[in-house]
Amino acid sequence: EIDTSSGNLVIDSAGGTVQVDDNLTVTGNLTVNGTTTTVNSTTITIDDPIMTLGGDSAPGSDDNKDRGILAQYYDSSAKKMFFGMDDSNSHRFTYIPVASESTGVISGSVGDCQFATGYFTAISGATIDGGTFSD
Numbered sequence: 001e002i003d004t005s006s007g008n009l010v011i012d013s014a015g016g017t018v019q020v021d022d023n024l025t026v027t028g029n030l031t032v033n034g035t036t037t038t039v040n041s042t043t044i045t046i047d048d049p050i051m052t053l054g055g056d057s058a059p060g061s062d063d064n065k066d067r068g069i070l071a072q073y074y075d076s077s078a079k080k081m082f083f084g085m086d087d088s089n090s091h092r093f094t095y096i097p098v099a100s101e102s103t104g105v106i107s108g109s110v111g112d113c114q115f116a117t118g119y120f121t122a123i124s125g126a127t128i129d130g131g132t133f134s135d
Contacts, residue, residue, distance in 0.1 A: 054067050065103070065105060066104060066105055066106045067085045068083050068094075079099075081096060082094070082096045083095045096110055
């Protein structure tokens with residue numbers, strides 16, 4: 001047991017790695033600061049109903065990066081798919097079944113989507129299958 005009655009506890013490996021060889025439970029808040037955070041886990045459970053992407057504070061300028069989920073899968077070869085907001089495409093929700101990513105910008109051809117039921121609101125000038133919504 002390591003306990004400190006005043007001040008902070010700092011574990012410093014002098015440039016090496018700090019490793020915990022057993023289960024670790026954090027009962028307080030956990031903050032991770034770094035360039036890359038990797039979680040190698042089979043299952044992740046998040047209680048928060050809303051996940052925030054793109055920073056922990058309101059941005060002050062446009063970074064021209066897309067926001068969403070990039071997932072890896074295999075279909076005769078390794079591929080990546082993306083769904084989220086395309087920052088360069090009028091900020092539209094976009095699905096790209098075979099995606100490439102470069103510094104936070106996704107590219108690739110948009111894919112089809114399938115839903116059991118769709119509910120849409122007609123927008124003036126909106127098109128569907130080459131036709132126009134009517135009010």
